[in-house]
Amino acid sequence: xxxxxxYHAVRVGDSFASGRFIAQRKLGWGQFSTVWLAYDxxxxxxxxxxxxxxxxxxxxxxxxEIEILSAITENDPKNEKCxxxxxxxxxxxxxxxxxxxxVLEFLGDSILHLIRxxxxxxxxxxxxxxxxxxxxxxxxxxxxxxRIIHTDLKPENILxxxxxxxxxxPIKSKTPPILERPEGSFPGGGAVNVIEKKLKQRARRAVAKxxxxxxxxxxxxxxxxxxxxxxxxDFSCKIVDLGNACWADKPIAEEIQTxxxxxxxxxxxxxYSFPVDMWSFACTAFELATGEMMFxxxxxxxxxxxxxxxxxxxxxxxxxPKKIAIGGGLSxxxxxxxxxxxRIRRLKHSxxxxxxxxxxxxxxxxxxxxxxxxxxxxxxxPEKRPTAQQCLQHPWLSQTxxxxxxxxxxxxx
Ligand code: ADP
Ligand code: MG
Numbered sequence: 001x002x003x004x005x006x007y008h009a010v011r012v013g014d015s016f017a018s019g020r021f022i023a024q025r026k027l028g029w030g031q032f033s034t035v036w037l038a039y040d041x042x043x044x045x046x047x048x049x050x051x052x053x054x055x056x057x058x059x060x061x062x063x064x065e066i067e068i069l070s071a072i073t074e075n076d077p078k079n080e081k082c083x084x085x086x087x088x089x090x091x092x093x094x095x096x097x098x099x100x101x102x103v104l105e106f107l108g109d110s111i112l113h114l115i116r117x118x119x120x121x122x123x124x125x126x127x128x129x130x131x132x133x134x135x136x137x138x139x140x141x142x143x144x145x146x147r148i149i150h151t152d153l154k155p156e157n158i159l160x161x162x163x164x165x166x167x168x169x170p171i172k173s174k175t176p177p178i179l180e181r182p183e184g185s186f187p188g189g190g191a192v193n194v195i196e197k198k199l200k201q202r203a204r205r206a207v208a209k210x211x212x213x214x215x216x217x218x219x220x221x222x223x224x225x226x227x228x229x230x231x232x233x234d235f236s237c238k239i240v241d242l243g244n245a246c247w248a249d250k251p252i253a254e255e256i257q258t259x260x261x262x263x264x265x266x267x268x269x270x271x272y273s274f275p276v277d278m279w280s281f282a283c284t285a286f287e288l289a290t291g292e293m294m295f296x297x298x299x300x301x302x303x304x305x306x307x308x309x310x311x312x313x314x315x316x317x318x319x320x321p322k323k324i325a326i327g328g329g330l331s332x333x334x335x336x337x338x339x340x341x342x343r344i345r346r347l348k349h350s351x352x353x354x355x356x357x358x359x360x361x362x363x364x365x366x367x368x369x370x371x372x373x374x375x376x377x378x379x380x381x382p383e384k385r386p387t388a389q390q391c392l393q394h395p396w397l398s399q400t401x402x403x404x405x406x407x408x409x410x411x412x413x
Pocket of ligand 2: 030157
């Protein structure tokens with residue numbers, strides 16, 4: 001994908017925005033972008049630089065993401081709403097084309113990493129509660145204040161607030177920054193005036209000097225150790241990846257959400273709104289507590305992935321009300337007129353609390369209480385699902401279970 005219209009190849013020490021940001025190490029990538037840890041020479045802080053692929057459709061998507069991120073940032077001046085903030089954005093010309101770049105506040109590992117480091121055993125319920133509170137705070141802000149649907153909530157898109165300093169000694173620019181805006185090369189680029197030119201020359205000389213001093217010493221940025229041990233860390237997290245988010249009154253796509261976190265109304269194409277994020281939230285909370293996905297559908301002999309997904313939902317949550325089952329654009333393909341699945345006839349009925357007890361060995365009380373929190377959010381009827389604001393009032397979130405030994409001996413948070 002490193003070709004015309006694709007990703008921009010970055011090396012450690014590359015500079016962006018006329019030398020303001022220096023690439024330190026790669027943080028991650030998605031379908032549309034690569035994300036780099038960068039040092040902001042203007043504020044002496046670390047940021048995450050999301051560099052979009054350059055083909056027109058990706059530029060379009062980035063323009064939309066920047067619009068959403070700007071609204072999120074402008075309406076949360078105290079940065080307390082648990083959604084990632086946009087620091088700046090700019091255009092960067094490279095061999096593969098012109099890339100829109102988003103400068104985001106730097107965050108830590110995703111909670112998917114957290115589950116992995118914990119060997120998919122699930123986190124203790126007190127930690128799950130803390131993470132749930134952050135996600136719900138973020139969702140309540142997006143939904144109620146901004147009217148934004150995230151549409152891709154999942155563990156991968158929840159990042160911990162970094163408690164680790166990425167590297168005390170940032171890597172300086174390896175090469176003098178090139179002027180990234182050839183005059184008049186794009187709208188708004190404009191001519192570079194004389195003062196700006198002089199300032200840039202001076203900055204270039206300074207950076208070149210530092211680079212010369214450090215030549216040979218620069219390798220890879222030191223790796224950040226995963227925050228493996230959570231006991232005693234009073235952490236919080238934030239919702240990221242607004243690349244698929246939309247304004248509630250302007251839904252963009254019909255098929256949204258990552259499969260395992262997809263709500264029934266999306267599977268059946270019955271139209272959607274904020275409650276789709278609540279469904280994904282419940283699936284995410286379950287995964288945090290158990291280490292396993294709540295629904296992992298697969299196609300089988302004679303039935304599709306969608307049908308397996310609907311069957312798994314009904315096995316765990318009970319029969320879908322007929323009104324909901326037959327009300328979607330794809331209902332006729334999957335359900336008969338009685339509201340039973342056409343091609344998967346025998347369902348193995350269970351419940352969330354039974355699953356927690358039998359498969360995940362939860363103590364009965366923990367299982368019952370956690371299931372009481374999750375079940376209403378997993379209502380097949382989107383209109384009956386509680387809102388993020390209502391979930392935040394749920395007594396389960398303010399409970400504190402028995403403390404672990406490690407927490408007792410290390411009483412932080
Ligand atoms: P895409 O829209 O291409 O999927 P994402 O916004 O999901 O891109 O970012 C891709 C990856 O980059 C994430 O999964 C995460 O690992 C990393 N990442 C994104 N934003 C940040 C950030 N603000 N701080 C740290 N890492 C980030
Ligand atoms: Mg992503």
